[in-house]
Amino acid sequence: MTIWAVANQKGGVGKTTTVVSLASLLASKGQATLILDMDPHGSLTTYFGHDPDTIKSSIYTIFQKFEQSPNSAIFNTLKKTHYNNLYIMPASSAMATLDRQLGAQGGKGLIIKKTLKHLGDRFPNIIIDCPPMLGILMINALAACDQLLIPVQTEFLALKGLEHMLHTLGMVNHSRQQSLPYLIIPTMFDRHTESGLQSLQMLHDKYKEGVWDDVIPVDHQFRDVSKLGVPLPVHNKNAPGAIAYSGLLDYLQHPINDLSKLPHV
């Protein structure tokens, strides 16, 4: 079982698009895949046809009930999507209150790690969509995952946000006394703009082998298919964005690119 978390404390960098694309590609290969929406905003949940404002069971339910009845909490929360082999644990808006409700109760950053352990080997692939802020939800995701994927929009402000994310990761590692391997994924790359080319160069100069050696290009079809709630690789596997994510998945699953060999903060 491999658990990826997709995180960046800057919003709008392509986190949800990365989760949707990678998960649909894995599922289309016949591999059971679970995605978790840890963002109370619920973009991933909405993508797959649920309403985070009205949904009855969500990851909120896990936090509420896992300690008392883990099987029931998981059973109620796990939902099949319209796509074969692809399952989701959706978000609800109430998750935004968890930090306030749980405060700093001991061990509350480990709920999702325990939940996924409970699922055993049912899902060989699990991808967690993280919220764009540090709090109980992001900490749970970072504590549960084996590898961290950090999408970074190829523009200067986003590079600054990346430093912020890596500092947070450093703090989490310091607390866990373990380091988590990460891979930076340049997204929304427009090779026709000077700023895109420069910021990609800066990413490689500064983070070297921590950066995936290809890019996810700007592709307007991502926006179009999000309205339809269809993953781009399903809608048009030959779209430039779909081809790029397919390349990223090949990279992640290739034994030679074992992320445990990649930089640790």
Add this chain to the structure above:
Amino acid sequence: MSKFKEISSHDDALSIYLDDMLYESSADIPKKPSISVEESVIENWKASPFQALLFDVNGLQLALHCQDVKAILPWPEAELAQRNEAQKLDEAVLGIYQQAPYQTTIIDAPYIFLPAELRHNADNASFIIIIGDGQWALSCHKINAIITLSPEDIKWRKNAGTRPWLSGTSVEKGCSIVNIDELVKLLI
């Protein structure tokens, strides 16, 4: 008297919060140095002997932890002949060195380390020392030696003062020890 309780520093607050989140009880929390991620390297210096590069900036002998030295190159006069606009923007910048695999901004070391009245007498640099992740380099007049410094022989500074880049001094070796992290913060 203030009504407000003093709150923890940024990294301390995060560290306490994360420990609460990631351990079931306080007894499970492993003992860790209560320092921030950025401070960890310099704190390690204080724990065990380390190798340092001694170099000279117009008579001032400075020491860099060897771990912070990425490369030492001869002064790239030819490459800097056509100095770019960056020099005009910041008087501390001597130019940009762009030769694969480096893309480095060269900082005028006398400007950073010497008082204003001594800067104009500074000799021409002979080397550049590329530091940290390679984004910055220091101009340097002379490379002196690589030595081992023992933490107990160093008088560590407790307060950053007006020279936050200065970690401490070694009377025995006659050098000032440069904290690269603090230096880079000044440059950004």
